[in-house]
């Protein structure tokens with residue numbers, strides 16, 4: 001059975017890297033591909049589950065292929081197309097291509113070739129082979145809701161925290177976190193982050209025992225503060241403007257020998273202008289994708305203080321439509337006060353269904369986990385359900 | 393690792409030189425010989441060239457491609473098989489790999505899928521044929537339990553096997569039984585079936601033969617037929633055609649009372665003689681009394697009144713004495 005988790009060294013030594021693409025450039029390609037899947041999916045009214053599955057396929061695919069061989073936007077389309085079928089929310093290939101065309105510049109759409117549909121069809125088979133037909137993917141969303149149900153506290157604040165964590169999960173799709181950690185671990189970490197930022201402190205929870213130091217001990221064993229912080233940083237890094245050249249628009253076609261692409265233009269700076277807040281310099285050293293294995297963990301204990309954090313800049317414009325449950329993000333100057341107050345406002349959410357009213361049975365019942373990988377052992381879930389259904 | 397590419401071609405798929413190479417991951421396996429030909433596919437014994445030459449069983453299934461590529465139902469079924477595999481249930485044959493051989497050369501609209509399973513010594517059919525004499529009571533009990541455990545596992549994941557029979561039950565060298573050949577019903581349905589292959593009816597429950605809707609209870613009926621066969625080493629209900637099979641069944645369990653006869657069936661209850669029920673003990677002489685009671689509870693005409701696989705596992709036949 002394939003195993004889909006990688007350590008940071010593997011994530012640096014990718015096929016794209018070996019093909020002469022800088023890690024930073026690759027990460028930008030991944031981010032752009034993921035955002036494009038989210039955009040296309042949202043525009044076609046596909047649910048968050050389908051979109052997230054498509055993004056996970058995308059990240060897995062590029063653990064075996066180079067961005068130079070397979071241009072990212074057509075791969076992204078194919079991932080969404082396949083995810084649609086697997087999640088039983090199928091969209092016609094030609095309709096996906098139509099939406100893609102409307103979202104991309106002509107130059108980018110040209111990578112789809114003369115017969116885009118045929119290209120996607122061919123790519124579907126390459127994609128399936130690459131992801132080894134391992135089609136069913138779990139996401140943090142369900143765990144997020146499940147864990148939230150156990151937390152005690154003020155309802156409104158809890159709600160806010162969950163909404164914020166949900167948005168972080170959406171955004172985490174633009175990182176390689178799904179190649180590093182199980183969805184349970186990501187759910188815990190991003191709830192932890194949202195709890196900090198929304199100032200919802202979890203003091204009690206259902207099912208608490210004397211063995212628990214924190215609420216997440218109930219769901220994921222041995223999750224260290226270092227790990228939580230590392231995961232949070234990887235998501236928070238999405239909101240900080242790039243500090244250096246991050247690569248070419250597209251990988252140049254390869255000319256024989258493999259060289260690191262030169263003449264890389266600085267990428268377009270994300271639209272930070274929407275925020276009146278100046279971005280404070282982060283004090284915490286983010287644990288970057290393990291360029292140095294012995295890198296010291298961040299010194300600041302995230303459990304207690306937050307002054308060092310850069311405020312979250314305006315959200316990526318793709319997350320344009322706030323859900324009805326939450327007021328639109330204010331663009332008025334933020335109230336004066338310590339920087340902490342910046343975090344009181346939950347980030348605007350996406351078009352994905354708001355979390356406050358998950359429809360019944362929205363998530364399939366949790367099966368008991370198979371054998372867990374060595375890291376982050378997770379206690380088995382409830383026994384598998386035994387409904388005896390007639391076949392459809 | 394399959395499919396990793398270091399292509400130097402320009403980025404248009406149509407012009408990627410190694411696309412065909414990407415499709416050839418079936419080349420990871422060296423076909424040795426055919427071990428089974430069914431209505432929908434061929435099973436080969438093969439060598440896994442990437443895993444120290446480990447012997448595997450490779451099932452080739454042809455999938456009809458649609459205008460939108462691989463059918464959703466096939467993808468769903470493979471996803472489910474993969475998901476089940478995570479549980480590594482001891483009575484389910486291990487699914488090691490799934491790959492495809494690209495579009496078949498003869499037919500553009502077909503994709504050849506390869507499902508790679510652990511190779512298990514033999515199926516129950518040949519095991520029973522080769523058995524030098526009656527199986528020991530312990531062996532029968534443990535095999536019965538294995539079959540019902542695997543069935544209950546599938547049912548707990550909303551899968552109906554639909555074709556439980558000795559050919560689809562594999563026996564390991566240590567005598568454990570594993571279920572095979574399930575989960576691709578919809579994939580099969582879209583494909584052309586080989587009409588030349590005779591499908592056995594002997595394990596079919598009455599509701600299937602009558603063509604009414606059915607559910608997981610069909611598998612319990614089939615299990616009962618297999619369990620009985622473990623005792624006698626001959627099929628319990630060897631009918632020769634659909635209607636003959638129903639006669640066979642009613643001769644054993646009696647023609648069901650009219651109020652149990654399902655609605656919307658073209659065949660009338662009256663078209664069968666009023667067979668009285670037979671004592672199963674006469675058909676299965678010298679059988680363990682608890683085993684007899686269990687099988688009786690499974691061979692019930694009304695699917696709703698049949699034991700479930702889970703009920704079976706909790707039957708005193710298994711719980712009175714520990715399994716060895």
Ligand SMILES: Nc1ncnc2c1ncn2[C@@H]1O[C@H](COP(=O)(O)OP(=O)(O)O)[C@@H](O)[C@H]1O
Pocket residue numbers: 427428429430431432433434435449451485509510511512513514515559560562572573
């Ligand atoms: N994993 C396996 N190990 C050994 N033999 C197998 C295995 N799987 C199938 N076979 C043999 O091949 C035959 C056909 O396989 P099956 O999966 O039942 O395909 P079909 O759909 O054609 O019936 C089985 O009856 C069995 O004898």
Ligand SMILES: [Mg+2]
Pocket residue numbers: 430559560573
């Ligand atoms: Mg078979």
